[in-house]
Amino acid sequence: MLPKPDSIAAIATAPGRGGIGVVRISGLGLDTLAVKLLGKKPAPRYAQFSSFLDAEGQAIDQGIALFFPAPHSFTGEDVLELQGHGGPAVIQLLLQRCLELGARLAQPGEFTQRAFLNDKLDLAQAESVADLIDATSSQAARSAMRSLQGDFSRVIHQLVEKLVELRMLVEAMLDFPEEEIHEPDLAQRNARLEALTMELKKVLQLAQQGSLLREGAHIVLAGRPNVGKSSLLNSLSGEEVALVSEIPGTTRDVIRQAIQIEGVPFHILDTAGLRASQDVVEQMGMARTRSTLQKADAILVLLDAAIGILPEDSKILEDLPPGIPRLFVHNKIDLAGLPGRISQSEEECHVYLSAKTGAGLVLLREKLLELAGWQREEGVFMARERHIRALLAAQNHLLRAADEIAQPEIFAEELRLTQEQLGAITGEFTADDLLGEIFSRFCIGK
Numbered sequence: 001m002l003p004k005p006d007s008i009a010a011i012a013t014a015p016g017r018g019g020i021g022v023v024r025i026s027g028l029g030l031d032t033l034a035v036k037l038l039g040k041k042p043a044p045r046y047a048q049f050s051s052f053l054d055a056e057g058q059a060i061d062q063g064i065a066l067f068f069p070a071p072h073s074f075t076g077e078d079v080l081e082l083q084g085h086g087g088p089a090v091i092q093l094l095l096q097r098c099l100e101l102g103a104r105l106a107q108p109g110e111f112t113q114r115a116f117l118n119d120k121l122d123l124a125q126a127e128s129v130a131d132l133i134d135a136t137s138s139q140a141a142r143s144a145m146r147s148l149q150g151d152f153s154r155v156i157h158q159l160v161e162k163l164v165e166l167r168m169l170v171e172a173m174l175d176f177p178e179e180e181i182h183e184p185d186l187a188q189r190n191a192r193l194e195a196l197t198m199e200l201k202k203v204l205q206l207a208q209q210g211s212l213l214r215e216g217a218h219i220v221l222a223g224r225p226n227v228g229k230s231s232l233l234n235s236l237s238g239e240e241v242a243l244v245s246e247i248p249g250t251t252r253d254v255i256r257q258a259i260q261i262e263g264v265p266f267h268i269l270d271t272a273g274l275r276a277s278q279d280v281v282e283q284m285g286m287a288r289t290r291s292t293l294q295k296a297d298a299i300l301v302l303l304d305a306a307i308g309i310l311p312e313d314s315k316i317l318e319d320l321p322p323g324i325p326r327l328f329v330h331n332k333i334d335l336a337g338l339p340g341r342i343s344q345s346e347e348e349c350h351v352y353l354s355a356k357t358g359a360g361l362v363l364l365r366e367k368l369l370e371l372a373g374w375q376r377e378e379g380v381f382m383a384r385e386r387h388i389r390a391l392l393a394a395q396n397h398l399l400r401a402a403d404e405i406a407q408p409e410i411f412a413e414e415l416r417l418t419q420e421q422l423g424a425i426t427g428e429f430t431a432d433d434l435l436g437e438i439f440s441r442f443c444i445g446k
Contacts, residue, residue, distance in 0.1 A: 007033065008106035008114075009098040011091055018086030020063075023094050025103050026111055030078040033101045034067060042067035042080070052082055052094055060097060061090050075111055076118025116427065123427030124153045124387070131214055131382045139263025140213040144382040147210075152381040155203050156425050159196070163419050166192045170412050193405070197398055204391045207383035209375060214382055216258070216265030217372040218295065222320065223302035224312045228331040231355035232302065233257055233270040236364075261365045264374050269296070298325045298371045305330035305338055305352055325371055329364065331355050342367065387425050394421035 007027025013020065025033065035041050038050045039057075042065050051059040063084035073079040084094055099105065109130070116126045128147035135141035146152070169189055221229040237257045255270040299320060303313055320326065328350040333340060340360025343350040351367055353360025401414035 007103040008110055009095060009103035010106035010111070011095055012081075013086060013091075015088070017088065021084055021086035021091035021094075023082045023084070023091065023098060024111065025080045025082075025098055026073070026075045026077045026106075026114060027103065028070065028077055030067075030080050033098070033103065034065075034080055036101055037080075037082075037097065038065055044069050045072075052084060052097070054093075054097055055100065060093050061085055071118070071120075074120065075114040076120045077114060122150075122153050124156070124425055125150055126427075127384060128152075128382050131384075134214075136216075136258070136265055137213070137260050137263040140265070140382070143210050143213050143380050146380070147382040152207075152210075152383065152387075153426050155206075155381075156422055159200060159203065160419060160422050162192065162196050162199070163415060163422070166196060167412065167415050167419070170408065170415065174408050174412060190405075193398075193402060197395075197402070200391070200395055200398060204388075204395060205375075206380055207387055207391055208373065209380045210383035211385065211388050212264060212372055212374060213380065214384065216267050217297045217368075218267045218269065219298050219300060219368065219371075220269045220296040221300050221302060222316065224310070224316060227302040227304050228355045229270050229302050230255070232300075232329070232331060233268055235355045235358060235361060236268055261369055262374070262376075264369060264372065266368060266372070296321075296324055298327065298368075301326055301328050303328060303330050305333045306336040327351065327367055327371060329353065333359060390421045390424050394418045397421065 005028060007025060007030065009023060009025040012022040012024040031041055037052060038048075039053055042048055042050070044067055046067075048065050050063070050065040052061045052063065052065075054060050061084040063082060066081040066083070068074070068079040068081075070077045082094060084090060095105075112121070112126045112129050115121045116123060121129075125148055128144050132141060132144035132148055135144050166189065169192070173189075221232060223229055233255065237259050257268050257270070259266050259268055301313075301317065301320070303309060328348060330338075330350060330352045332354060333352050334354040334357050338352055340354070340363055341352050342363050343352070349367060351360060351364050353364055355361075397414045397418040401411050401418065404410040404414060
């Protein structure tokens with residue numbers, strides 16, 4: 001995909017009324033457009049108070065004009081930013097004037113796409129622009145900024161450099177098969193492979209932490225009616241998001257609430273209580289509960305600490321989807337006269353708490369972080385699902401290379417495939433259709 005020669009324009013600020021509205025234009029040779037719009041050619045990288053003119057020379061608005069000549073701009077092209085008043089009508093008039101002067105309306109993410117195509121950002125950095133905008137916590141914002149500054153890309157490039165050195169050593173062995181391969185060469189090959197495998201594993205762990213910050217974990221509350229699922233949702237969120245009643249079957253539909261624990265996003269889903277019922281609406285709610293359980297990252301099985309496990313609880317446990325981590329939460333310890341605590345075994349974990357008084361909630365939050373895989377590591381960078389898939393594929397190729405180390409041709413091919421997967425993260429080996437999919441999910445103006 002080659003850089004496009006035309007100019008693009010878009011409103012770069014959020015929709016609605018505001019103190020400031022920004023229109024951004026990018027393209028090659030914006031001098032003529034700038035003169036017609038501002039009445040004169042703007043000085044490079046200088047904030048200039050200007051009137052923004054229509055076709056008759058009348059002022060549409062007044063504000064600050066900033067001109068960044070290529071290649072010293074975000075996109076690598078000429079970029080003109082017009083900072084005017086943030087009313088919807090005036091900012092639309094300004095955008096329309098830019099379109100009259102020859103620019104076209106930018107597609108979602110096209111400014112960042114041009115920055116990538118002009119080598120101002122690699123693909124991982126470009127994606128982090130959208131992640132920074134979408135960050136829902138300070139932890140996620142800091143991780144996205146690390147990726148935007150190139151931390152993730154530098155780690156990937158370091159892995160590729162070491163992989164290239166290993167490939168050069170292996171290819172040299174393949175090119176001169178008639179010469180005797182010395183033991184130090186084999187030892188060096190094995191040592192480099194082992195070190196590369198360990199480094200890739202560490203990068204994958206950091207990326208998975210970053211993916212958790214971006215996507216969050218989906219936690220489903222399950223149990224029979226009246227065990228306190230809605231009360232627990234309200235306690236975790238700190239607000240009354242679900243109706244609480246002593247009448248069984250009050251919750252008829254799945255209620256979703258986003259919370260944060262130490263900056264890590266969690267999506268808590270309160271579901272209809274599971275029991276035998278002739279109520280058609282309640283049956284529909286329980287059907288949605290079972291569907292939601294299939295998609296959970298973890299399940300909190302709520303039990304009544306004052307009563308213990310009933311036959312209905314056992315039936316629910318039997319019907320839970322296998323393979324999904326579960327945590328047993330014994331609620332209502334205030335009625336049972338029990339303290340908040342954790343009971344842990346190799347196979348199960350039980351948390352005793354009171355959603356009403358808050359006793360034991362700190363323990364539950366700690367277990368949720370542990371259940372989600374959060375490790376409080378420094379230097380976490382934002383990562384997407386495609387980055388995780390590429391790193392996992394690279395790891396698999398590297399492990400297969402180790403298995404085939406006695407067959408040099410297969411070993412070399414697996415190393416090549418490893419490099420190809422790593423290169424896809426920064427965009428060195430990325431198909432054009434994938435680029436279109438990635439940038440189409442950005443907002444217009446970025």
